[in-house]
Amino acid sequence: MSAAAAPRAGSWRNALFVAPYLAVYLALLLYPLLAGAWLSLHKADLFGGEVFVGIENFQRLTRDTVFLQAVRNTFYFVLLTVPALATISLGLALALNRPTRAAAVFRGVFFSSSVLSVTIVTLIWRLVLIPDGGLIANLLHLAGRPPIPLLSHPDLVLPAIALTTVWWCLGLPMMLYLAALQQVPAELYEAAALDNAGRWKTLTHVTLPSIRRTIVLVVIIQCVLQFQLFGQAQLLTQGGPNGASRPIVLFLYEVGFRRWDIGYAAAASEILFAVILIATLAQYLTSRGKGAER
Amino acid sequence: MSGSAQPVGRSPWEARAGFAVMVVLALIMVLPLLWTLGLSLKANNELLRDTGSVFHGPYTLENYGSILRRAAVFRWLGNSLLVSLCTTLGVLTLSSLAGYGFARLEFPGRRWLFALVLFGLAVPEQSVIITRHQMFSALHLHNTYPGLFLPGLSAPFGVFLMTQYFKAIPVELDEAALLDGASRLRVFWSVLLPLTLPAQATLGIFTFLSSWNDYWWPLISATRSEMFTLTVGVASSQINFAQTSGLGFLMAQAVFASAPILAVYVVFQKYIVRAVSGAAVR
Structure with missing residues (x-):
């Protein structure tokens, strides 16, 4: 900021422009964050009983098999969805990066599910996944096979939720890749053509290296998003069977708003915050590097 | 899309095969939506017996009528x-x-x-x-x-x-x-x-x-x-x-x-x- 931009430099009155937002930010984001950190050090319930217990809530978390299962589920879910999303959407973007009308229509189709809310997505997919008359069961029936209880089998439930999620979230990474592909200088392709590079070689030596940072960015953004899995699991399975599909956020929701063990829930939310903070820092460093490169 | 960043061209045969693959993928993408739409146009008691009845008539708007009444x-x-x-x-x-x-x-x-x-x-x-x-x-x-x-x-x-x-x-x-x-x-x-x-x-x-x-x-x-x-x-x-x-x-x-x-x-x-x-x- 140059001083010329602000002739009445350093005036408190200038801060009036940012004051309304800052007031909302402090009251509704920063204060709850700090109060939550404080609360996580207490044994607290809904009725105002608060006893300072230090890090006991966190120690309890490390012993809580339900929480540990939720952590495992969450990481497994991220592992199931993020590589699938990052590669499938890359394939689609590579195929649809053309100026034709048909490509535009396809892009529109693959992005369309992204505008739906999680409640509608799960409503639709419940009727795809259920063994009792679902779409997959009907298709299996046509092939002469018995239905598969996708949502009630402990080994299949997270892959089924992951499938639902990939269908829902495919559009955004595809669009990010398309935007990046448009930025690849045409000269690079011309040079590759002059070198008689084949399609595969052009892809691996020109296209992919050129959009390297976007690939990293997509992976980080998706890790952050998928780590916060909640609605799909809560609506499709309520975390079942036997907690096989309970993610961290659902654990937090149940402890905080069903059992009202709020100090303990606050501790779980601090763990979530720490993980997301690390991922967001990684995203910030990647984006900043990208800006500097241009 | 400006098309400035077009990789090496493809033969017409390849283009047609690629198009077919895209059509299939797009169909898989919209299938759950079509399924939902189909189910919404069927009578509830008929679906209770067999959801496969979606693939043939009769279709009805009665479910939408029930929504409007709620x-x-x-x-x-x-x-x-x-x-x-x-x-x-x-x-x-x-x-x-x-x-x-x-x-x-x-x-x-x-x-x-x-x-x-x-x-x-x-x-x-x-x-x-x-x-x-x-x-x-x-x-x-x-x-x-x-x-x-x-x-x-x-x-x-x-x-x-x-x-x-x-x-x-x-x-x-x-x-x-x-x-x-x-x-x-x-x-x-x-x-x-x-x-x-x-x-x-x-x-x-x-x-x-x-x-x-x-x-x-x-x-x-x-x-x-x-x-x-x-x-x-x-x-x-x-x-x-x-x-x-x-x-x-x-x-x-x-x-x-x-x-x-x-x-x-x-x-x-x-x-x-x-x-x-x-x-x-x-």
């Missing part, structure tokens, strides 16, 4: 609209003012405060939920409209976006207006704000869509059925899945609830895609 869905639709509009207007106002302040004005602690706002980008909604819920309980804001839209106003993304946008506008514009004797507020309102319309559109669409599709906060804050937003309302009928009136009705509700946003998407596709992808990259 006032609740319209109430939820209205709630969603009101909450999303308030959130969007609030975010646009607060972010524009703050963006101008951070980008153009000098005041004590400006850098430090901006860094504090940026830090907020890393705070997930779920990690502040317990204390935010306590706070709104103490203020008796649960099950009220302000209770539903206020948390959305604290998201820092808009401030970040508008600050970047104001910074990109040449400073000479403000200086000329200030030399002409215009006040700071006047420069902001009549000189700079009109120039930020593209950013306002991006931020507005992104905010409206996020607010319209938000499930987490209304699920926790709105506990009375008449204060449900559409997402929570549809979820509430879904949770009672086993006991509900029927599959066809549930699916008609899915179609009914997704129709507004899909219609908006078809019309404003270009802007929506730009807004959502822009927001993701920050």
Whole structure:
């Protein structure tokens, strides 16, 4: 900021422009964050009983098999969805990066599910996944096979939720890749053509290296998003069977708003915050590097 | 798409094969939607016997009739609209003012405060939920409209976006207006704000869509059925899945609830895609 931009430099009155937002930010984001950190050090319930217990809530978390299962589920879910999303959407973007009308229509189709809310997505997919008359069961029936209880089998439930999620979230990474592909200088392709590079070689030596940072960015953004899995699991399975599909956020929701063990829930939310903070820092460093490169 | 970045050309045969693959993938993508639409057009008792009956007639609109006779869905639709509009207007106002302040004005602690706002980008909604819920309980804001839209106003993304946008506008514009004797507020309102319309559109669409599709906060804050937003309302009928009136009705509700946003998407596709992808990259 140059001083010329602000002739009445350093005036408190200038801060009036940012004051309304800052007031909302402090009251509704920063204060709850700090109060939550404080609360996580207490044994607290809904009725105002608060006893300072230090890090006991966190120690309890490390012993809580339900929480540990939720952590495992969450990481497994991220592992199931993020590589699938990052590669499938890359394939689609590579195929649809053309100026034709048909490509535009396809892009529109693959992005369309992204505008739906999680409640509608799960409503639709419940009727795809259920063994009792679902779409997959009907298709299996046509092939002469018995239905598969996708949502009630402990080994299949997270892959089924992951499938639902990939269908829902495919559009955004595809669009990010398309935007990046448009930025690849045409000269690079011309040079590759002059070198008689084949399609595969052009892809691996020109296209992919050129959009390297976007690939990293997509992976980080998706890790952050998928780590916060909640609605799909809560609506499709309520975390079942036997907690096989309970993610961290659902654990937090149940402890905080069903059992009202709020100090303990606050501790779980601090763990979530720490993980997301690390991922967001990684995203910030990647984006900043990208800006500097241009 | 400009097509400037076209890789090596393909033979017509390859192009046709590629097109066929795309058609198949697109069909897989829309199949769940078509399935939902099909189920919504069937009588409930017929679906109870066999959902495979979707592939042949008779079809009926009776499920949509049942929706129209239920006032609740319209109430939820209205709630969603009101909450999303308030959130969007609030975010646009607060972010524009703050963006101008951070980008153009000098005041004590400006850098430090901006860094504090940026830090907020890393705070997930779920990690502040317990204390935010306590706070709104103490203020008796649960099950009220302000209770539903206020948390959305604290998201820092808009401030970040508008600050970047104001910074990109040449400073000479403000200086000329200030030399002409215009006040700071006047420069902001009549000189700079009109120039930020593209950013306002991006931020507005992104905010409206996020607010319209938000499930987490209304699920926790709105506990009375008449204060449900559409997402929570549809979820509430879904949770009672086993006991509900029927599959066809549930699916008609899915179609009914997704129709507004899909219609908006078809019309404003270009802007929506730009807004959502822009927001993701920050």
